[in-house]
Amino acid sequence: MFENLHKIILQRNNFNEMLFTLEKCMIRAGSRYIRRCFSKSVDSLTIDSQEFITQQNDNFSSVRRKDQKSLKIAILGAPNAGKSTLVNQLIKRSVCPVSSKVHTTQTKADAIYCEDNTQLVFMDTPGLVSTKECKRYNLAGTFRHDPKVSLSIADIIGIVQDVHNTYTRDKINENILELLNDKVNIINKIPLILIFNKVDKIKKKEVLLHLVNILIKNNKSLKFSDVFMISALTGDGIDDLRTYLLDSAKPREWQYEGHIYSSHKCQDIIQQTVRAKLMDILPNEIPYILKVKLEHFDPGSDDNIITVVSVTCPRKNIARLLIRNHKTELIGNRIKQVAIMAEQELRHAFRTPVRLKLVVNFPT
Template sequence: MLFTIEKYAIRVGSRYLRRYFSKNVDIAVNNTQEFVLQPEDSFTSIRREGQKSLKIALLGAPNVGKSTLVNQLIKRSVCPTSSKVHTTQAKTNAIYCEDDTQLIFMDTPGTVSENELKRYKLANSFKTDPKVSSHTADIIGIVQDTQNLYTRDKINQNILKLLTEDIRNKIPMILILNKVDKLKKKEILLHLVNVFSKGKYSLNFHDIFMISALTGDGVDDLRTYFLDSAKPGDWQYQNNVYSNLTCEDIIQQTVRAKLLDNLPNEVPYCLQVRLEHFDVGPNDNINAIISVTCPTKRIVNLLLNGKGKRLKNIAVVAEKELRYAFRTSVKLKISVQL
């Protein structure tokens, strides 16, 4: 984890975790024992002989499984996920390195219309981040939910508006049919392939993949495809950096995602989640305290129901996911206030 605050010298032996997550920093290696982190406006490319890179923008309607797929592709849960829509609110870069190749996956918020943006008072990032990602990508992957009866055989209109003629002509696109594990009739997949290959929604896809982001089925083949598609170029990140988010960001967003999963209806959307305390111990174990501010006493009681059992379960689930992200022990406490 790399910070964008004042200059820090971090010892490798006891703080390796701090090098795993980055936010617009330039890393100057003085010697084998010390890293000096200097804040910069943009990343400095890391030039290495014979290395390759690829930037992949993942686009899709809300809740099609983009974040779950990214976590499977990089083998770390750096993108918080939940069963509710709009869990991802801004673009996240997730990085995977293998041998001489670096893949940068741009996880984006679900595409929405102007009316939805205003109606639900969504952040402007819902509009700008998919657009920015699609313009800067080397490959665009459109993720389609095959389980959704009403939308699985057509590309979301908001995506079609986003993909201008200029983008379609310059950037190769692939179709990723997700949630295939939920389909009882597999012949539906053949129908979808036929629709997207020959129909008006084909978009001249270079390839079509059938996967389950939840179980990981087909994800290895997709990752291999991206590795094979990489082109000679400078790496944007060090090979031990896995996200452009800080550890603190990931902890906060993960807890928010678990609140979305465990609270009914619109309740979790009105909660304010804030990191109150963060500490990395001598063995790189993480201790964190999250505060959840509720707008009404009724919601406070809902969270503390059953002597706080619901809150404890949320903390346990979040700890498990964070251990998978950071590869170290995580102790998390969640406090609730009005």
């Protein structure tokens, strides 16, 4: 009798939880529908290719408007969790470098999305690593410093969890916990949201419910104000997350002018994009030892960009790996493939035609 009663109570609790989840989804969907019906689509805007080029000493403060709202979002996660891909999806531009290898993002970058009177500033950071890892792999100090800076100025913190990684998906990364514990006074005042990424790769959806039970209901875990299940690769769930953040914005002056969508200069985005594509196409540690440098940049009067980037190889055999033609490769050599992929990415970032030439340098 008591066993049956216990089962009934559990079923009722699960039913109530499901209703609560459905209610939250309906609220998000309704909010997104209202925004779509009564707001202008940012995708329809035409932007001069020269307008987004920012200088280091630029003053980003815009003219104060009474109805302006903004939100600063710190995106944290382990290396290769999909943070930069997520940010690119959220702002609808490929301004953050993305590759299949770890440590693609090396420095903090602000990616900006504006809709009506609201501005979202996403702070994309390098994947969190320990001090030991920094020394072992000779990583830049930004890997430790930049996440702390983002955390100190954020209005909300998004922790990206890779649910496809069976070894780490059921626990928050230790480096993230260490960082948050160091800033315990800050995180007690800042909402935390948990973002399950790569859900498209999970065949059994029961796995996701199990992870929610582990990471949310555990008394020892972080206190999250909301949970999102998304695929940064396919775009599933991105609209819900963006709408949630737009609705969470605070009344205040924008940090950046409306036409700016990255704190990095256009030239930096080009270099980082080429480097990311080299990381995708070259094996092992080879792309990490290449030097990528912007040699020429010309934003033309006809709203296009012509640019030349050099790739310096430390050894001749690496250069041959880039420029040698392969019979099995329809596109040709690897450097040509990198140029094509980088051009496509940059067109999506700048929304203007881009002509990119890559030059390979090597010791004589």
